[in-house]
Amino acid sequence: MSKAIKYYYDFLSQPSRALWIGMKLSKTPFEDCPVALRKQEQLTDEYRNINRFQKVPAIVDGKFQLGESVSIVRYLADKGFFSEQLYPKSLEDRARVDEFLEWQHFNVRLTCATFFSKVWLLPAKGLAPAPKPEVVKKLIKDVEGNLGLLERLWLEKDFLVGDKLTVADIFGASEITQMTVPVQCKRKQFPKVAKWLERVRETTNPYHDEAHSFLYKVAKQAASAKN
């Protein structure tokens, strides 16, 4: 019997959470290999031998090493280790999920990650001063531009690509949930997004809450540090 795939991740990283939830739902057999980003474990020489880009998530399957969450999903799917419902086999459905996974990088992902890092993470860790109010306003505007696109272009149905949950939803929601606070304030402005986030959470629980518990704690700490 071959050894289980080793999964290197940290719940502080949104693609790490998304992939973890996807693998749990798919019952992918994997060995848990947490990498503590807060201790900069990803920058050690030892970890460089695992992922030459020194990022999480990454997998090692026997001798094969692979980084980048989306390529990992595709690799696992081709090995038969990923749920076909989450990453469809049929050509057109798969292309539609791929379309979202590619689209998100420069849209939902870039704007949400920039917001999270500049407004929460860096100030909370004392690595940068809290941004000026006009900067925060601009960052929120960028995020909202993309929430608007989700609301108008992607959420015609219950999920991003049709009536059922796919990895597109897990990846998309993971970016947005990271900024829990601002989105919750905007329920009226983005009603479909708000309902969809709830739906994704319900559909992916208990894994969703487990993957996010650490983040909620960090966000809380950041909020109380501010007050």
Next chain:
Amino acid sequence: MTSPIRYYYDLMSQPSRALFIIFRLSNMPFEDCVVALRNGDHLTEDFKQQINRFQRVPCIHDNGYKLAESVAILRYLSAKGKIPEHLYPKYFVDQSRVDEFLEWQHMSLRLTCAMYFRTVWLEPLLTGRTPSEAKIESFRMHMERNLDVVEEVWLEGKDFLTGSTLTVADIFAACEIEQTRMADYDVRIKYPKIRAWLKRVRQSCNPYYDVAHEFVYKISGTGPQAKL
């Protein structure tokens, strides 16, 4: 009888150039649907409703099926058997190595090259304002951090990004890097491996490489081999 794929693109856009070269190398017949970004053709209501809801290029229509995002398009056409296996491997282990690059590039190489290009070339053109030296320097630093990774990690001991032969990963990356010529950046000075690799990519992709980059050569005032 099915009609050929309709390809909507503008050679001003770097993923459009990459797909154009890939389609030509693949001998894939397609219907040429040029979208003039400079005239705002992509911003019309008609384009949004009929062609691509994201109002961007590139995108395709395949007998009524609409698809955007260059990498998604590539995978779709590969699954349909339109892209030769040497450009995008079918064996999943080899394919995932190419995928790893295609995913890696977005937030690293692509983002920082595009930001540098925008700051130095596009924004001054649109606003009439010149960016400060400090601003240019900061964008250059971010871009070079990723060019370092291409030089030292991706091109380490290999002729091409994912092995000894050309794949779509090289074509996407080269199109991104070539664009910085227009912002008067010469990647060849600091990066000998990238320099030699760009030559190999161009050779492997010509004549289509030069056709796709005609505009880049013209704007930057440099031929493919010239120093800037």
